[in-house]
Amino acid sequence: MGSEQLIQSSSLTVDDFGSWTAAFDSMLNSWMPSWCATLLECVLVGVGLLLVYALLALFYILYERKVCAYFQCRLGPNRVGPWGLFQAFADMFKMLIKEIIELKHIDKFLFALAPYLVIIASMLCFAVLPWGNGLQIINFNIGIFFLLACSSIGVLGILLAGWSSNNKFTLVGALRSGSQMVSYELSVGLSILTMCCFAGTLDVAEIVNAQRDHWFIVSAHVPAIIAFLIYLVAGTAETNRGPFDLPEAESELTAGYHTEYSGIHFGFFYLAEYLNLFIVSGVAALMFFGGWLPFNIEGWDGFNHIMGYIPSVLWFLIKAFIISFVIIWFKWTFPRLRIDQLLKLEWKYLLPINLFNLVLMTVIILTGFHF
Amino acid sequence: MISLGIFGIEPVVFAIVALFTGIALVGLALWIAKLISPRSYNVQKGEAYECGIPTRGSSMTRFHVGYYLFAILFLMFDVETVFLFPWAVKMKELGMGAIACVAVFFAILVLGLVYAWRKGALEWK
Numbered sequence: 001m002g003s004e005q006l007i008q009s010s011s012l013t014v015d016d017f018g019s020w021t022a023a024f025d026s027m028l029n030s031w032m033p034s035w036c037a038t039l040l041e042c043v044l045v046g047v048g049l050l051l052v053y054a055l056l057a058l059f060y061i062l063y064e065r066k067v068c069a070y071f072q073c074r075l076g077p078n079r080v081g082p083w084g085l086f087q088a089f090a091d092m093f094k095m096l097i098k099e100i101i102e103l104k105h106i107d108k109f110l111f112a113l114a115p116y117l118v119i120i121a122s123m124l125c126f127a128v129l130p131w132g133n134g135l136q137i138i139n140f141n142i143g144i145f146f147l148l149a150c151s152s153i154g155v156l157g158i159l160l161a162g163w164s165s166n167n168k169f170t171l172v173g174a175l176r177s178g179s180q181m182v183s184y185e186l187s188v189g190l191s192i193l194t195m196c197c198f199a200g201t202l203d204v205a206e207i208v209n210a211q212r213d214h215w216f217i218v219s220a221h222v223p224a225i226i227a228f229l230i231y232l233v234a235g236t237a238e239t240n241r242g243p244f245d246l247p248e249a250e251s252e253l254t255a256g257y258h259t260e261y262s263g264i265h266f267g268f269f270y271l272a273e274y275l276n277l278f279i280v281s282g283v284a285a286l287m288f289f290g291g292w293l294p295f296n297i298e299g300w301d302g303f304n305h306i307m308g309y310i311p312s313v314l315w316f317l318i319k320a321f322i323i324s325f326v327i328i329w330f331k332w333t334f335p336r337l338r339i340d341q342l343l344k345l346e347w348k349y350l351l352p353i354n355l356f357n358l359v360l361m362t363v364i365i366l367t368g369f370h371f
Numbered sequence: 372m373i374s375l376g377i378f379g380i381e382p383v384v385f386a387i388v389a390l391f392t393g394i395a396l397v398g399l400a401l402w403i404a405k406l407i408s409p410r411s412y413n414v415q416k417g418e419a420y421e422c423g424i425p426t427r428g429s430s431m432t433r434f435h436v437g438y439y440l441f442a443i444l445f446l447m448f449d450v451e452t453v454f455l456f457p458w459a460v461k462m463k464e465l466g467m468g469a470i471a472c473v474a475v476f477f478a479i480l481v482l483g484l485v486y487a488w489r490k491g492a493l494e495w496k
Contacts, residue, residue, distance in 0.1 A: 025378045041378045045385060046392045053396065096404050104417035105426075120393035127389040138389060139382045145456060146386075166430045167419045179438045182445045189452050197459040259420050264404040268397055340495035343441060347484075347493045351448070355481060358455075362470065365463065 018134025045137060053126055053275060058088035060274035063321070064328055071332040098263035103165075106260065110164035115261070115268035117157030122275045124150040129282045130204050132292045132312035143204035144196065147283065148189055151238070154272070155181045158247075158257050161269070165260035173256030176339055177247035180237055183346040184244075187234035190354040191227040194361045195287045198224070198370070208291035215290040219371040223361040228288045230350050230357070235280035236327050237342070239273060243334035244342060277324055285319035292316040440492055451480050 028037040062077065062084065069076025077084030103111075128147045130136040140146050155178055162174020198220045199207045210216075217224045237244040248256030258269045285291060292312035296304040337345070364370055419426045458465070458473050487493060 021378050038378075038380060038384075041380065042384065042388050045378075046388045046395070049389060049392045050396055053392075096400070097408050098404075099408050099410055100401075100404060101416050103419075105419055107431075116394060116397050119397050120390055123393035123396070124386065124389050127385065137382075138385045140386075163431065165419075167421065167426075168430045169421070171430055171432075171434065175434055175438050179441045183441055186445060186448050186452065189449065193452060193455055193459050196456065197462055200460060200463050202456070202460055254420065263408060264400050267400070343495055344493070347441075347444070348488070351484065355477075355484075359477075362462070366470070 016133050021134065049123070049127060049137065053123060054271070056278055057271040057274045058092060060278055060324070061088040061091065061270075063324070064274070064277075067325060067328045068332065071329075092267065095264050095267040100263040100265055103260060105166045107164040107166065110160045111260075114157045114161035114164065115265060115272075117160065118154050118272040119268050121150055121152075121154035121157065122272045122279060124153075125279045126275060128204060129279065129316075130208055130286065130291050131316055134205075135292075135313065136205060139205060140203070142202045144192060144202050144207065144283075144287075147204075147279075148185075148192065151188075151276075151279070152185060154276070155185075161261070162257035165257075167260050169253045169255075169259045170257050173247045173253045173259070176253075177240055177257055179339075180240065180244060180247065180342060183343060184234040184237035184350075187230050187346060187350045187354055188238055190351070190358065191231040191234065192283070192287060194223060194227045194354070194358050195220070197358070197361050198365060204286065204291075207286065208293060211290040211293055214371050215288065215293070217288040220361065220364065221370065223357050223364060224288060226353065226357045226360075228284065230354055231284055231287070232323075232326065234346075234350060235284065236330055237346070239276045239280055239327075241273075241277065241327060242330035243337050245331075246336055246339060246342065277327060278320060281320040281323035281327065282316070284323045285316060289319050289323075291319075437495055444487060444492065447483060448480070451476075 025037065025041065028040060031037075032040075065087070066076045066084070077087035080086045080090045124138070125147050127137040128140070128143050128150075136143075138146070158181070159174050159178045162170040162172075162177070165171075195216055196202055196207075198216060199210050201207060201210070211219075213219070217228060236242045240247050247253070248258075253259070258266050261269065292315050294304070294307040294310060294312075294315055296307060419430070454476070455473070458469060462469070
């Protein structure tokens with residue numbers, strides 16, 4: 001019994017990034033003046049964020065290509081490195097050495113501004129996600145609201161890209177993309193609002209901690225499952241993926257809003273798109289599946305104990321990857337929607353269901369009919 | 372109480388750091404690309420990427436009014452969702468009185484949707 005408790009407490013300290021960073025902070029402060037330490041920490045966080053962002057986007061490119069390939073009985077990328085592991089790096093390098101074509105007919109300033117907006121939006125959302133116990137960069141007490149707010153900036157970037165390119169394909173692509181993202185943002189916001197009702201907080205860390213005993217998908221049962229399904233559909237549409245990829249329907253619009261972008265300029269939209277896939281999956285994991293908390297079954301102490309050994313970062317990533325897998329699966333299961341079907345789905349089905357779901361959640365909280 | 376992020380620094384600072392990281396990512400990658408990518412000039416290269424025939428007229432032109440309609444609907448509903456957030460957080464403490472108030476607000480919201488639906492604003496024409 002004593003040894004067991006010892007193991008448990010040691011595993012907790014190993015996993016508690018808050019104490020690690022605090023120790024690092026005090027170490028730096030003992031070596032240098034505090035403004036210097038703060039500056040160094042900010043630079044470290046920035047560099048770390050940049051590296052993780054880029055690596056994760058590259059991983060996602062490979063992940064999607066591999067999964068798509070297996071859905072179609074292909075092997076996917078398998079030449080560059082073992083199992084094609086370095087394919088995404090090679091692709092990025094290829095994009096870097098491609099010429100950035102100077103166009104005559106564009107609005108130069110807005111054209112250059114658009115990729116910045118798209119990347120900044122996804123970077124800010126990315127920094128809000130809790131990666132582990134105490135490992136969360138932007139820790140606002142309105143975290144999830146901040147995330148929703150930042151994700152809307154991305155739409156602006158896409159609209160600017162389409163408009164400034166001065167091309168009919170990009171204009172139609174951007175408008176479709178804009179109306180789609182804006183419509184489905186409503187559903188994303190409402191399903192998250194429903195879960196925030198249950199959690200009673202907007203703080204990301206507190207939302208995770210509230211799920212220590214049961215994940216929200218279990219403890220809030222029916223409304224949580226409805227909210228999750230709506231979130232999954234709306235999240236897929238938000239990222240312009242799967243059956244909702246009509247903004248970049250190749251057969252009609254070439255590449256949609258980023259048709260005129262070349263080389264690495266196009267790569268930014270590509271990166272942000274994959275990162276948005278991760279963010280959508282990460283938020284789903286956070287709101288419904290306990291974020292970085294391990295998978296526990298009540299009463300199975302041995303099992304729970306083993307699960308506790310898997311680091312929290314890994315748990316968060318596993319959950320996000322599984323949800324991303326489902327979203328990629330959508331792409332190969334459903335045919336592409338038309339714009340009228342798309343808007344009908346959102347405004348006539350998802351939105352009323354979502355409003356009803358909010359009422360249902362309120363009733364369940366009031367009657368205490370939850371775990 | 373202001374919640375502190377990692378290193379005990381206020382999260383606003385990190386939000387600004389994340390903002391600059393985003394700018395740095397784009398800026399750095401563009402700079403590297405400018406350094407190592409080839410460049411050549413060709414009159415045709417600067418043309419719009421279309422079917423190969425020269426573009427007729429400007430493309431910054433008028434577009435389908437339906438997009439505006441959905442944008443306005445979105446604006447309405449999104450702002451109203453934002454109003455619901457504070458209530459959602461404090462719902463358990465505020466009790467029945469607040470729920471009654473929100474129910475009225477919610478009813479107006481639903482009425483708005485029903486009105487837009489009946490008027491045919493949700494049809495794509």
